[in-house]
Amino acid sequence: MRLFFMGKHGGSHPEENKDRTRNVGITVAVVPKELVFPVSMHIGKPAKPVVEVGDEVKIGTLLAEADGKISAPVHSSVSGKVIKIEKRQTQSGMADCIVIENDGKDTFIDSIKEQEEISDPKVILEKVVSAGIVGMGGASFPTAVKLDPPPGSTIDTLIVNGAECEPYSTSDYRVMLEHTDEIIKGIDVVRKLLPKLKIVYIAVEDNKQEAIRTLSDAVKDFTDITVKTLRTMYPQGSEKNLIKNLTGREVRPGGLPSEVGTLVMNISTVRAVYRAVKLGEPLYQRVISVSGSPVKEPRNLLVRIGTPVESLLHDCGGFKEDPAKILSGGPMMGRALADVSVPIVKAMTAITVLNAKEAEIGEESDCIMCSECINVCPVNLQPILISEAFKRGDVDKAKALGAMDCIECGNCSYICPSKIPLLENIREAKAAIKAQQQKEGA
Structure with missing residues (x-):
């Protein structure tokens, strides 16, 4: 099998630490009594609240509407009541948030149900817009904007990114294994928006052999979908590198993938597109890996957006040793959390907990010009x-x-x-x- 990889330079090999959760199936996280929804879970302008304190909401109720094209709406992930609209601590600092008290009834809005087959690209795009989907691999760019490239663009190549090269994280890996059919159906939905599309690559690193086999079997009858095995190297899953490695095309500095006829989407984002179009479901939950040496029972959890990090840590049995640092994401790109009250947002892939030895950076000294x-x-x-x-x-x-x-x-x-x-x-x-x-x- 041919491997696609970065050359001698351009990557590193940090310790993977994926074994803690690689073989741990997705389980449903406990839904807490209080959930917090930042109005900005995306790149672009924050969404504008459309609810007030005291309002009753259901799963899927619009809490905040998009403010312009580069923005994304926010929906409730529980049924209950809006109890506060105030600034709260988030992974990016203090931000405006909508706080909901969960009534425990899990009542859905009426529009979340199986939809009739939709072929009209305009209607499909409208559903993606209204679902509030953003890049779920960490980028958080509004997906509808990606799926509506600038006039004159001709997208002939779709790359579905399943590399998941960040250490510790296995959330996308479990999605690839457990929701393979929804990923393939999501590709079919995206295909309807890209009339010039010729080829689809599903890119997976070679440390995920079971996912490669599962996906390869799922696409064996498709002539335009190919599973590509990538050499394990960090950051193999970065957008521009994927495009270069799989197509030979180079995106200019400051340029967009659409300029070279390519669209890159995270594997979980593709699945979310399917669920939005087929089930009328807004992005209100996602899979999160919770891992790290101090965690008693590392797990892959299906989590409601707005759930405080501390609730997930409780789901994992707490700590077996004192944590020194808790990260949103992994140790390479992740951000240290100010406290565990921070809520889960759409683009969070993992919560990584490090002990004192793992978190130790060392004392800074002068550059030795090693390059x-x-x-x-x-x-x-x-x-x-x-x-x-x-x-x-x-x-x-x-x-x-x-x-x-x-x-x-x-x-x-x-x-x-x-x-x-x-x-x-x-x-x-x-x-x-x-x-x-x-x-x-x-």
């Missing part, structure tokens, strides 16, 4: 130079060096022998560039 951060950067940036420019306060230089093209994979920080927080510095540089752009546009 390792440059070697492992999958998008050919110079992380140390961007970091140094930002620390000098030269935001324009950081921008000129391509800070905004950083995919925040964390390879540079992982490989740095001087323990320089390169990813953190580049994230701050990107935030400063965005703030500068907004100020200039005001």
